[in-house]
Amino acid sequence: MRAGRPLIAIACLALAACSRAKAPPPPAGAPSPAEPGYEVRLGHDVFVHYCATCHGDAGAGDGFNAYNLDPRPRDLSDPAFQKKKTDAELADTVRRGGAGVGLSNLMPPWGKTLSERQVDEVVLYMRGLRKSAP
Numbered sequence: 001m002r003a004g005r006p007l008i009a010i011a012c013l014a015l016a017a018c019s020r021a022k023a024p025p026p027p028a029g030a031p032s033p034a035e036p037g038y039e040v041r042l043g044h045d046v047f048v049h050y051c052a053t054c055h056g057d058a059g060a061g062d063g064f065n066a067y068n069l070d071p072r073p074r075d076l077s078d079p080a081f082q083k084k085k086t087d088a089e090l091a092d093t094v095r096r097g098g099a100g101v102g103l104s105n106l107m108p109p110w111g112k113t114l115s116e117r118q119v120d121e122v123v124l125y126m127r128g129l130r131k132s133a134p
């Protein structure tokens with residue numbers, strides 16, 4: 001099996017070269033991992049991009065498309081709602097959509113669009129929407 005060795009050596013070299021190649025720089029204005037609240041900011045970006053049309057920027061259920069929805073999306077910042085749902089339940093609803101968890105199918109499933117990480121980030125962002133109890 002001597003003949004195989006040079007090939008393995010070449011494969012290793014190629015791998016090493018690839019893993020050393022630098023990732024492209026993040027686009028200007030993108031959040032940096034060093035910043036506090038980095039993941040929440042990423043979650044905010046996901047939310048604004050995919051969710052705000054229906055849920056509104058602050059999750060109040062007043063996105064411009066909300067008025068076409070019946071039932072309308074609830075106020076995600078409502079402390080009573082926030083308390084009732086675990087992170088896992090929120091993530092599950094985001095992944096599987098309304099139809100997947102017994103809610104309206106007007107809430108689309110995002111499990112194929114968003115990565116697991118983005119789902120976690122957007123859940124973190126929704127948690128931050130919680131209004132402080134009066």
Ligand code: HEC
Nearest residue numbers: 050051054069071072073093094098103104106107110122
């Ligand atoms: C096309 C409109 C639309 C978009 C876009 C949308 N949603 Fe929704 N969402 C809804 C509607 C309508 C409901 C309410 C479903 C119900 O009460 O039966 C809902 C419900 C939810 C709920 C569950 C609330 C509860 O009562 O448990 C969560 C969490 C949620 N959406 C998160 C998101 C996130 C995160 C995104 C973006 C990744 C998103 N939604 C994008 C329409 C939308």
